[in-house]
Amino acid sequence: MRKAVADLRRRIPGGGKLIVTDGPGYRVQVTRDQLDLLLFNGHIREARHAASGDRPEAAADELRAALALWRGPVMSGAGGSVVEAAGAVLEERRLGAAEQLFELRLALGEAGELIGDLRTLIAQHPLRESLRGHLILAMYRSGRQAEALAEYAKVRELLVEELGIDPSAQLTKMYEDILRASPDLAGPATRSVPVAGPPASRSPAPDAETRGSAPSGLGSSRYPTLASLHGAPCTLPPGVPDFTGRERELAEVLEACRQDAGEGPRVVAIDGMGGCGKTSLAVRTAYQLAEEYPDGQLYADLRGFTPGEKPQRPAATLGGLLRTLGVAADSIPDDEAGLIGLWRATLTGRRLLFLFDNALDAGQVLPLLPSSTECLVLVTSRARLLDLDGADWISLGVMEPEESRLMLTELLGDDRVAREPEAAAELADLCGHLPLALRLAVARLRNRPRWTVRYLVERLEDETRRLDELSAGERSVAATLSLSYKALEPELQGAFCLLGLHPGAEVDVYSAAALLETGVRDAEDMLEDLLDMHLLVQNDPGMYAFHDLVRTYALSLGEGRSGREAREADGRLLGYYTAATEAACTLLFPSRRSMHVDAPDTAYALPPMRREDRTLEWFDRESAGIQTLLARGGHEESPRLVFALARNASFHLNLRGRFAEFEAVCRAGLVATRSIGDPLLICQTLNNLGVACWKLGRLNEAVEAAEEALDWARKAGGPDDETVALGLLGIAHYALGDLASSYDYTTQAVGELKGGDRTKLPQQQAEDLNNVGTVCLALGQYEQALEAARQAIELCRAFRFPEQEALAWTTLALAYCGTCAFDEAESSLSRARNTGSSCPDEVLVLICAVSSDLCDRRGDARRSQEQEATALELLNSTISPQRRSRVDNVLALKHNRNGRYEEALRLHERAFTCAEGMGYRVEMAHALDGMAVAAGELGLPNAAQYRERADALFEAMGVPPEGRRTL
Structure with a gap:
């Protein structure tokens, strides 16, 4: 401390007088004009006095002077919690001064x-x-x-x-x-006398389907009539004051309405599914723009989707509008052409706003359009009216989750939502964030005051009764959707019901064509028609999806169809997805064994499978639907297709590290193969299931599946499948700590292929050789490990298996580390990094961990830390638990070696917890071994216990002392 103070005194001008000794410490003596902070505070005080004295210009000058003292973040470069806390306080004061200055400058007329x-x-x-x-x-x-x-x-x-x-x-x-x-x-220089107008509300008016009970008059302060302001006619419907949200959409509609109309009237149309609030948004827009159309604001319900009523004919609409504008009834012609002529003549020179609500098609709207460029026409419809030329279309979707929460708060009250916030969020989700559904749900709660929000949520979770619950009086979601459905052509009605059976969250044109038993182009036309009617939504080009409640409605309609139709539709999807995944796997996994399974109908049109990246994207997108299709069963007539589809899906899920889903599709395939009774198909499915269980860390289940697979293979005379089962048994017994059995199984698997054709199962040969190397490392048999790794590398390079080659180079490096040949180990790891640069994280994470340990052994601390950081970054949820425990143990080695015992203990404990959860005894032993070292150096009482358990495990596994030096 004395040295630091002496250095400060030398560096600061006059430092000897500035920094003085005060008792056991030091004190800085400064005058008021020497410290920026004191000057800053002085200017702030003067600004406050000037503002209170109504001298805004002087206050602004003082604030400018105060802010001019700042040259960046306070005490920049210093560290520590105390300094950071002090800096945060001062930074807040600077921001407060800046905000006051901007406020003053705005008040003074700057902008x-x-x-x-x-x-x-x-x-x-x-x-x-x-x-x-x-x-x-x-x-x-x-x-x-x-x-x-x-x-x-x-x-x-x-x-x-x-x-x-x-x-x-x-x-x-x-x-x-x-x-x-x-x-x-307005600024101070332009402020004018306020003009009366329709005040803003926090929400637009409700949709025709959501309006319910509303104020009967238009003379309220919230929605004044235009007649009361100008003597002009206004027939806009009243709004519901508790409707919330839609700020973004309202701004978008207003902006569209205020753009230049060109040569004709300005037409802005709002489309969306029933119950989403189209009318409410249009009414709110009309009130916002009322002052800009002083000659009147007229509303007409075209009844395109009104229960029990036929769509309004243009002639009837025109007659009513003309009478509203004061045209005598006996002057209104009977023919439509005469009506249109009189209508357009009547509007000449007038500035009016029209809201044509609930249109069925463009034919209802076109005769109503004025010729005047001074008029604005708002149109709402469930369908996008493509023949309405020149219109600006704005599609209204469901509400944002936050808007739904605000709506529930508005309708139910703050207290009730605050008591059950999670249930309220679930309620909004189950209602699909559809305004009509939310209103109906709230109506149910109001009608049942003893119901909690959670109770209603539980009732709505039953999808078979959800639509029944979302009803109140004559209003219901089902009734609203039925109006859109009944407006469809019969062919589209059938397509709508069938699409409800699709297992995926989204539908593309190819799977739709298979499901609808039609061509791709025809399927796309039907999907587009349903999209135009807002019975489907589109989040990405070429992909179509149902709103949750619309899907439920489609399924409810399909209940009236025969079970045979549903089974046939499912069968078409099964055939399509089997053919499509077969094509995808042929491209993505060219080295997999070909299977002789009854091929599905080749008449199915398939998406292009030419690029690996796009094919993998297709597989990622369709995976959930494929799993749903397999899980819901009902394919007893096509078990071979089920087996083939499950096998194809398992390749993709294994690649993506989604092991629980991998296991699920394997079990679906196993049910199918057992029903077929083909021993080789059963064997192959069991082997896949064993791999899934192994990667999930369920080692005993992996052994059970592999043992049964081995039995079936030997009975059926399937040497290839026998080799796969032997290799799986070898690696599973290795993890369980039965190294003797593991060595026997792995060497048997390699021996089965020795002297044979190298082109036969080359990838399986490479995997088995790598497993032999792993087992030999654990047993301290480094020369055998080196030989197995070299053979694996030679095979992988001949057949281009980069993942297995990278693992073989890593095994080679570990074997060299066991013999302290660190230069050779580094050379091997360099080859592993080059080969594995494009491999999955499962491979890269081990290479990085071993590289970190080796760099530390060779004294390259900086590179060791870089490799460790990369390894830790790669440890995500897709990494198998076996690999996670192994990587943590490898990384902990160097921390123990360098005296960082707390970090070593933390990583070894994490590895032990992961390994113990699945009975991975090899890594448990290595973790306990490292924990014993770290705990002993830290003087912890459980060090001896760790040592005793580690020695017992190593002895039981038959691991000699030299086998403990590497992992």
Whole structure:
């Protein structure tokens, strides 16, 4: 400390007088003008006095002077919790001063000149809402309204993603004030007398399907009539004040409505599935724009999807609209052409807004369009009316989860939602975030005051009764969806029901063609038609999906069909997916054994399988649906297809490290092969199941499956399958600590192929040779391990098996480490890294761990640390538990070697916990061995216990002392 203070005194001008000795310590003596912090505080005080004295210019000058003292983060370069805490406090004070300065400058009439500085500060503090508010206001006052709205949308999305909250009430109010051009936002030089207009509400009006009971009049303060403002007609329906959300969509519709119309009227159309709130959004938009159309705002329900009613004819709609505009009834012609002519003549020179709600098709709307460019037409429909030329279309989906939560809070009350927040979130999910479904669910809760939210959730979890639960009086989700369904052509109705049987979350055109028993182009046309009717949704190009409630409705319609039809549809999907996965596996896994299974009908059109990356993407996307198809059974007539599909799926799931799913499809395949009774198919499925159990760490189950597979192979005379079973038994017994049996099985597997054709099962030969090397390492037989690894490398290089070659080079390196030949070990690991650079993480993580240990042995600490960091980064959930325990044990070796006993103990304990959970006795022994060393050096009382257990395990496994030096 004395040396550090002496150095400071030398380096600081006048340091001897500045830093003085004070008792047992030191003190810095500074005057008020020598310390920036004191100067900063002084300017802040003066700014406060100036502001309280109504001298804003002086207050702004003081704040500028205070902020000019800052040259970056406070005490930059220093560290420690105390310094960081102090710096955070001072940084908060600086931000507060900056916010006050921007507020003063805005009050003084500045706007555009603030935007650059505000953006810079926001980039450093993106969650600071007050800064965002200043930026939005500055943009608005600079005539950049669209950018101001976009900035609000940006901060709202950021807050939802980062914190799960909406913007503050102040920021939300500013946004709403911008949408209605509130005079309160004007700067000091442009502030004008407020003009009356329809005030903003926190939500649009409800959809026709969700409106329910609403205020009967239009004269409320929330939705005043335009007649009361201008004497012009207004027939807009009232809104429901407790409807929430849709801020982004409202801004989008308003922006579209305010764009230049060109030569005709401005037409903005909103489409979406029944119950999503189209009418509510359109009504809210109309009230927001009412002041801009002083000659009237007219509403007409075209009844395209109204229960029990036929769609409104254009002539009837025109007659009603003309009468509303004051045209005498006896002056209205009877023929449609005359009506259209009179309509357009009546609108000449007028600025009106029209809302045509619930349109069935474009034929209902086209005759109603005015010729005047001064008019605005809003249209809502469940289908996108493609013949409505020139219209701007905005599709309305379901609500965001946060909007659904706000809606439930609004309808049920804060207290009730706060008591059951998780149940409320589940309720919103089960309702599919559909406004109509949420309203109906809330109606059920209101009608049953003793019900909890959780109780209703439990009732809705039964998919067979979900639609029945989502009903109240004459309103129901099922009734709303049935109107869309009944509007379909019979062929589309049949396709809709069949698509509900598809097992995947999404449907592509190829699987749809197989399911619908039609061509790909025809299937695509039907999918597109259903998409236009919003009975399907599209999240990615070429992929189609059901909303959850729509799928439930489709399945409920399919219940009336015969079981035979459903079985036949499932059979077509089984044939298609078997053929498609066969093509995918042929490309992705060219070295796998070919199987002679009854091929499915080759008439199925298959997606292109020419590029590995796209084929793997296809497999990833379809995997869940394939597993569902296998799991739901009912394929007793096609067991060979089930076996083939399960086998193909297992290759993909093994590649992706999804071992639990790998096991599940193997068990489905095993049921099918046992029903066939073919011993070789049973044997092959059991071998695959054994691999899945091995990778899940269920070692005894792996042994059971492999032993049965070996028995079937010997009975059926299948030498290839016998070799696979022997290799699996060898590696499973190795993990269980039965090294003698493991050595016998692995050498038998290699011996089965010695002297034979090297082209026969070359990958299996390479795996068996690697297993021999692993067992020999554990037994301390390093020369045999070296020989097995060399043979594996030669085989892998001949047939290009990079994964097995990389593992063989790693085995070679470990064998060299056992003989202290570290230069040769490093050369082998270099080859392993080069060969395994594109291999899966399961291979790379072991190479990195062994490299870290070897680099440490050779004195390269920096590279050792880099390799360890990479290994730890690769230890994700796709890595098998055997590999995780082994990697932790390898990494812990060097920490023990370098005296970092706490870290070594932590890694060995983690390895032991993982290994013990599956009975992996080899790694348990190595972990206990390392724990004994670390605990002994740390003076822990359980060191002797660890040593005793490790020695007992090593002795039981027959591992000599030299076998403990490497893993």
